[in-house]
Structures are given as C-alpha cells and as structure tokens.
Amino acid sequence: MTIARGTYPATEFTASADDVVDVVVIGSGPSGATVTKELTAMGFHVVCLEQGRWIDTHEYTGTRDEYELSTYGRWHSSSNVRAMPEDYPLNLADSDVSPVMYNAVGGGSIHFGAYWHRYMPSDFKLRSLYGVADDWPISWEDLAPHYDAVDKDFAAAAMHGDTAFPVTGGTTLPPHPINDYGRLFAQGMNAKGWHWWPASNAIANTNTKGLVPCVRLGVCEAGCPNGSKASVDITHWPISLKQGATLVTGARARELTVDKDGLVNSAIFLDNNGREHRIKADLFVMAANGIGTSRLLQLSTSSRFPDGLANSSGLVGRRLMLNPTAMAVGVFDQNLASWFGPAGNTAHSFQFGETDASRGHVLGASWGTSAAGGPVAAYSLSTAAGGARAGAGMMDGVRNILGRSVLMSICTSDLPNENNRVTLDPVLTDSHGIPAPRIEYTKDQNSKDLIEFHLDRATEALEAAGAVQVLRYPEMPDQPGHILGTARMGTDPTRSVVDGYGRTHDVPNLFIVDGSVFPSVGTVGPTNTISAFARRTAHHIVDHAMATMESEIA
Amino acid sequence: MDDLDQGLSEAQRATLHSLAEIITPATPGFPSAAEADPSGAVLDMALAELVRNRPAIVAYVDAVAHLWGKGVQPDVEGLEAIDPAGFAVVCDLLVGRYLSCRAVWRLLGYPGRVPAPPAQGEVELYLRDDLLAPVVARGPIYTMPPG
Numbered sequence: 225m226t227i228a229r230g231t232y233p234a235t236e237f238t239a240s241a242d243d244v245v246d247v248v249v250i251g252s253g254p255s256g257a258t259v260t261k262e263l264t265a266m267g268f269h270v271v272c273l274e275q276g277r278w279i280d281t282h283e284y285t286g287t288r289d290e291y292e293l294s295t296y297g298r299w300h301s302s303s304n305v306r307a308m309p310e311d312y313p314l315n316l317a318d319s320d321v322s323p324v325m326y327n328a329v330g331g332g333s334i335h336f337g338a339y340w341h342r343y344m345p346s347d348f349k350l351r352s353l354y355g356v357a358d359d360w361p362i363s364w365e366d367l368a369p370h371y372d373a374v375d376k377d378f379a380a381a382a383m384h385g386d387t388a389f390p391v392t393g394g395t396t397l398p399p400h401p402i403n404d405y406g407r408l409f410a411q412g413m414n415a416k417g418w419h420w421w422p423a424s425n426a427i428a429n430t431n432t433k434g435l436v437p438c439v440r441l442g443v444c445e446a447g448c449p450n451g452s453k454a455s456v457d458i459t460h461w462p463i464s465l466k467q468g469a470t471l472v473t474g475a476r477a478r479e480l481t482v483d484k485d486g487l488v489n490s491a492i493f494l495d496n497n498g499r500e501h502r503i504k505a506d507l508f509v510m511a512a513n514g515i516g517t518s519r520l521l522q523l524s525t526s527s528r529f530p531d532g533l534a535n536s537s538g539l540v541g542r543r544l545m546l547n548p549t550a551m552a553v554g555v556f557d558q559n560l561a562s563w564f565g566p567a568g569n570t571a572h573s574f575q576f577g578e579t580d581a582s583r584g585h586v587l588g589a590s591w592g593t594s595a596a597g598g599p600v601a602a603y604s605l606s607t608a609a610g611g612a613r614a615g616a617g618m619m620d621g622v623r624n625i626l627g628r629s630v631l632m633s634i635c636t637s638d639l640p641n642e643n644n645r646v647t648l649d650p651v652l653t654d655s656h657g658i659p660a661p662r663i664e665y666t667k668d669q670n671s672k673d674l675i676e677f678h679l680d681r682a683t684e685a686l687e688a689a690g691a692v693q694v695l696r697y698p699e700m701p702d703q704p705g706h707i708l709g710t711a712r713m714g715t716d717p718t719r720s721v722v723d724g725y726g727r728t729h730d731v732p733n734l735f736i737v738d739g740s741v742f743p744s745v746g747t748v749g750p751t752n753t754i755s756a757f758a759r760r761t762a763h764h765i766v767d768h769a770m771a772t773m774e775s776e777i778a
Numbered sequence: 779m780d781d782l783d784q785g786l787s788e789a790q791r792a793t794l795h796s797l798a799e800i801i802t803p804a805t806p807g808f809p810s811a812a813e814a815d816p817s818g819a820v821l822d823m824a825l826a827e828l829v830r831n832r833p834a835i836v837a838y839v840d841a842v843a844h845l846w847g848k849g850v851q852p853d854v855e856g857l858e859a860i861d862p863a864g865f866a867v868v869c870d871l872l873v874g875r876y877l878s879c880r881a882v883w884r885l886l887g888y889p890g891r892v893p894a895p896p897a898q899g900e901v902e903l904y905l906r907d908d909l910l911a912p913v914v915a916r917g918p919i920y921t922m923p924p925g
C-alpha cells in the first residue's frame with residue numbers, strides 16, 4: 225500500500241495501480257467525519273476526499289474589528305458570494321431559496337449555527353400520522369442510541385427534560401445561559417401558555433473534544449475564533465487521523481467509475497493543479513451533502529447507469545428540501561445586550577412543531593432565539609424591514625435594534641416535491657471545468673402558509689413579552705444550509721435511492737450518509753440526525769455489510 | 779497620478795469620501811464618517827473585506843463622479859436612482875465601514891465582541907422564579923407515532 229495515512233493536499237497524493245483501500249469517503253463534513261471516525265476506530269483504512277482545505281481558527285474574524293464586514297465578503301454564508309476556488313457555483317436562477325454551504329475540512333460545521341436538535345418522533349412517520357410526505361423506513365427509536373452517542377461527540381450542551389422530546393438515557397453538557405433576551409422570550413411564551421426550553425447547542429462549556437468553553441462572542445456562524453463550537457475539523461478529524469485515516473484536501477471528486485459487475489471500483493479526483501488521480505476501494509461512501517452528492521452521482525454516468533450512478537429510480541437530485549426559514553425580531557425599549565452568544569440558540573420552542581390540520585396547512589416549525597449581532601447586523605435587519613439605507617435616518621434603525629432586540633428564527637418543515645431538484649447546469653462549471661449544479665426550488669403554498677401562521681404567532685409571543693415593535697421577515701436573509709432529500713431512502717428500489725442504512729439499491733458497495741437520504745424533513749437543523757444516521761450506517765457496515773458483500777460478490 | 783491603493787484612483791477615493799458624508803452623515807450625537815475614521819484605515823479594511831464588490835463599487839463611484847462633474851448634486855434618493863444595485867453595494871461598504879468604527883461603537887454603547895464567559899450560576903439566574911415550571915407542568919407535547 226503506497227497511499228499514505230495522515231492529511232495532505234491532493235497534489236501530494238500517490239497511489240500505485242494495486243492500491244485498494246477499504247473505504248473512500250467523499251466529503252469531510254459532519255457525515256463524512258462521523259462515518260470515518262467510526263470506521264477507523266474499527267481498523268478500516270478510510271481515505272476521505274475533500275475539495276476544500278483546512279481552516280485555522282485564527283482565520284476566523286469574530287474577535288476582530290472587521291468581523292461584521294467580513295460576513296459580507298470572505299465569510300459570507302453563500303458560497304456563490306465567497307466564490308473561492310474550492311466552492312462550486314450554484315445556478316440559483318430558478319430557486320426561491322438560496323442554499324448555503326461551506327466547502328472545507330469540516331464542511332458546513334465550519335459555518336453552522338450549532339443549533340443541535342433531534343428530529344421529533346413524528347418527523348419519521350409523517351405519512352402514517354398525517355397522510356403527507358413519506359415515512360422513513362427507520363424510526364426515531366432506531367436512531368436514539370446514535371443520537372445519544374453523537375451528542376457526546378459534538379459536545380452537545382442541553383437541559384434535560386425538554387417536554388418536546390422523549391427522554392433517553394443520554395447525557396450532555398449543561399446548557400448555556402439563556403441571557404436576558406432568552407428570558408424575555410420565555411416570559412412571553414409563559415404568558416401565552418406555550419412551550420419553550422433552554423436550547424441545545426453543539427457548543428462546549430467545558431474543555432472537551434478539543435474544544436474550549438464558549439465565551440459568548442455570538443459569532444458562531446462565521447466560525448468560532450475561540451474554538452468552542454463543535455466543528456468536526458476540531459472534534460472528529462484529529463481523532464480519525466490518529467486512528468489511521470487519510471484525509472486528502474484539495475481533492476475534488478469528479479466521477480465514480482463502475483466495473484463490469486456494476487460495483488464502484490474507483491473515484492477519479494482532481495487536485496488544485498488540475499491533475500487527475502484515481503483511488504480504488506472496496507466501499508464508497510458519499511457525504512457531500514444534498515447538492516454535492518447528487519451532483520457527483522449525476523456526473524458518474526456509464527453504459528450501465530446512463531442517467532447517473534444509483535439512479536434507476538430517477539430520483540437522484542429530486543425532492544430537494546431546504547427548510548425555508550423566516551425570522552421575527554422583537555424590539556424592546558430596554559438594553560438586552562442581545563449581541564451575547566451563543567448563536568447558536570439560547571431558548572427554543574416546539575409549540576407549533578407538529579402538524580395540526582385545523583390550521584389549514586400541514587407540518588410545523590421550530591422557533592429559536594439567538595444573538596442578534598452588532599451594529600452592522602442591526603443595519604441589515606433594519607434595512608430588510610424597510611429602514612433607511614443611507615442618510616440621517618440610517619442610524620435610527622440601527623439604534624432601534626442594536627442590543628434591544630429578541631431575534632427569533634422560524635425553521636419550517638418542507639414537503640418533498642419531485643420538481644424541486646438538483647441537475648447539472650449545461651453551461652456553468654466549477655474551477656476545474658466540471659458542470660456545476662442547477663437548483664430548481666419553488667416554495668409551495670404550504671410553506672407560504674406555514675410561514676405566515678408562524679410569523680403571526682411569533683408576533684403574539686414577542687408582544688406578550690413586551691416588544692414595542694415586531695419586525696417580520698418571511699425569508700431570513702441567511703438561509704440555514706439544510707440541503708436534504710435528493711437521494712431518498714426507502715424500501716422500494718423503484719421509489720427510492722437507498723435503503724434504511726444508506727446503501728444504494730443499485731450499487732451494493734455504495735452508501736450515502738448525508739442529508740440526501742432524508743425522505744421527509746423535520747423542523748430543525750438536520751446535523752444531529754445526519755450524524756446519528758451516519759454513525760448507524762458505519763456500525764452497519766462494520767457489523768454486516770462487509771460479510772454480506774463478500775458473499776454477494778463471491 | 780493614480781493611487782492604486784485598494785484599487786481606487788485618488789479621484790475615486792475622493793468621490794467615495796464625499797459619498798460617505800452623504801450616506802453616513804453626522805447626526806445628533808454621532809460623528810461624520812471622516813470624523814469617525816480620520817485616517818481612512820477602516821475604509822481600507824472595508825474595501826479589503828468587500829474586494830469582490832470592487833468592480834461594482836468603482837462603477838458606481840465613477841457614475842456619481844460623472845454626475846457631480848456636470849454639476850448635478852442628487853440627494854440620497856437620487857443617488858439610489860442612479861443605480862439601485864450599485865448604491866446598495868456602496869451602502870454596504872460605507873455604512874459597514876462607519877458601523878465598524880470603534881468611535882461609533884462607543885457612542886452606540888456597543889462593547890464589541892469581547893469574551894464574556896458565563897459566571898458560576900448564570901444558567902440558573904436566567905431561569906429564576908421557576909420560569910420553566912409552567913412548561914414542565916403541562917407535560918410532554920410531542921406526538922409518538924403508533925407502533
């Protein structure tokens with residue numbers, strides 16, 4: 225074996241024609257990191273191909289004066305705005321929502337808010353319960369032990385006993401303070417008789433998993449300069465590398481090739497100099513998110529798979545769900561120091577998380593209160609609500625909001641629709657000339673009704689808390705980066721792409737572990753569920769797949 | 779001679795400074811842009827951060843300079859009407875710069891992003907007076923699927 229262990233750029237990658245590693249994982253975000261950590265712990269040689277690079281904590285601007293400006297530029301949530309060579313452009317001309325992602329070691333966990341929630345039990349059985357979307361072939365109980373385990377891996381900090389979720393035996397770090405603005409929100413919710421709870425976050429408040437305690441800078445979504453947020457470049461990759469993983473950076477996978485039996489036999493990838501490499505493995509795991517994974521599968525055509533790898537159902541790329549997210553900001557006439565983090569959530573509510581047909585729409589949403597940011601964020605909130613962009617009136621809007629606001633994000637669930645999809649753009653390409661994804665996504669009437677209903681209820685809650693003004697944003701400027709559904713799991717190979725363990729129906733040695741596999745989505749950030757699913761798949765691979773596959777292949 | 783610092787000529791920079799006095803003027807209790815950032819260091823920082831917007835910024839600045847050269851002095855609405863998208867980008871730059879000045883932070887009562895590790899007992903402090911009691915009393919609110 226000439227493939228070296230450790231982490232190095234693709235330009236330094238060498239392999240001989242005889243090298244066949246155990247597993248190749250595409251993508252180093254939470255799903256790829258989780259599967260790699262579990263498999264390397266069992267002695268597998270895993271090689272992860274990641275198109276991005278390592279980011280050093282000191283690159284994050286959160287403690288520097290330019291921080292807020294940098295969120296308009298190099299730390300913008302949109303990869304289309306950042307437009308780094310490791311980002312691939314998205315054609316969003318036909319999309320009502322702009323999906324966001326981060327392409328680096330750690331993937332979206334570099335930028336994620338670290339709201340850390342499980343899906344609710346009902347989220348797995350929407351068709352049985354409410355006649356909408358599709359049931360998952362697995363249940364909440366199937367994921368429960370993995371939820372408990374990934375809580376630890378991601379340094380989850382939470383208060384036990386949340387009445388919105390079944391209690392399990394898992395343990396977490398204690399919760400973060402809800403701060404003055406969280407308390408005000410809670411008082412409003414109590415006045416209405418509605419559910420709320422101190423929020424759970426994948427943010428450390430003690431030294432653990434390579435993280436240090438949070439100091440509430442409130443900058444989580446542009447990378448934590450304090451090293452407190454559970455981005456997997458800190459929490460997972462150092463462990464996997466010690467366990468013998470290989471993490472190749474600047475390695476953009478362009479195609480998975482298949483042998484005469486229809487098994488994937490290699491991944492072709494390009495380094496930053498445009499040089500092509502090939503790596504062979506027994507097993508391949510896609511962890512490139514709901515856009516990146518379906519893009520690579522569609523790029524991997526062959527005579528056996530003319531419509532893309534593992535796509536006999538025609539569903540690869542379809543049923544994209546993005547959790548359209550709205551926002552309500554309550555403005556109070558007192559100083560709440562609402563720039564205090566985490567950001568992250570401080571308090572959340574699932575009062576309207578479940579479907580209630582009497583509302584005239586299906587599905588629900590979760591609410592979370594979060595740090596509202598500094599002066600530039602206040603300016604953005606003000607102008608998005610119609611405040612003056614320039615001139616003498618501009619500062620009125622900033623002074624009105626800065627430090628005196630309770631910011632509530634409203635994350636709505638989303639119905640699968642086969643017309644919401646990822647395809648390959650015929651013109652647009654990435655920095656290597658590889659076709660870029662084109663996103664078609666229409667917010668349906670149910671989403672619009674959901675958002676309207678929740679903005680009305682959120683307004684009531686904030687007014688009950690004493691808000692002198694409530695600003696309503698049907699579309700949060702930064703969408704949450706939940707990219708889901710484009711390779712759904714199911715039991716019927718004609719109606720789904722993967723089985724309940726993420727194994728593709730068409731290709732026995734190809735697994736998908738990112739949010740592509742979700743047949744329906746919940747009302748919260750998916751990363752906890754993605755990671756729990758990836759962990760379950762890793763254990764399945766260890767326990768069953770190798771033996772099964774060997775007998776099948778024999 | 780062109781000043782290529784931050785990719786702007788001296789004339790373009792001068793136009794930007796003049797625009798700043800309109801977009802972020804002095805208001806009661808708050809300084810003008812030039813007073814808040816006398817050396818222009820924060821403007822340079824903003825230009826560096828928004829480097830990808832440079833072409834749009836330069837195009838807008840040139841369009842304004844052209845108008846001013848003809849003796850036309852539009853107000854804020856007029857400046858927006860010249861090119862709404864370019865105006866928005868220049869506002870992000872100039873307002874972002876103004877609101878990133880520490881002098882302005884002080885006047886706004888904004889401490890900046892300083893570490894504020896939670897004190898012992900702070901979690902409980904915000905939950906005082908049995909804040910969670912009514913939620914707990916109402917019991918579970920989730921729906922368990924059958925089976």
Ligand SMILES: Cc1cc2nc3c(=O)[nH]c(=O)nc-3n(C[C@H](O)[C@H](O)[C@H](O)COP(=O)(O)OP(=O)(O)OC[C@H]3O[C@@H](n4cnc5c(N)ncnc54)[C@H](O)[C@@H]3O)c2cc1C
Pocket residue numbers: 250251252253254255256257273274275276301324325326327328329330331332333335336337338339340341445475476477478511512513516517520702703704705706707737738739748749750751752754
């Ligand atoms: C601004 C923002 C805020 C968010 N907030 C939250 C939150 O609060 N809570 C929550 O639960 N979730 C949040 N999310 C979502 C969260 O980041 C994702 O759910 C999570 O990162 C998904 O993990 P993943 O590993 O499946 O995919 P990703 O993290 O997207 O990782 C995929 C990786 O694959 C790599 N890749 C893609 N294509 C290729 C290729 N062809 N070759 C090589 N490498 C490739 C990418 O570079 C990337 O690093 C947020 C996301 C963003 C962007």
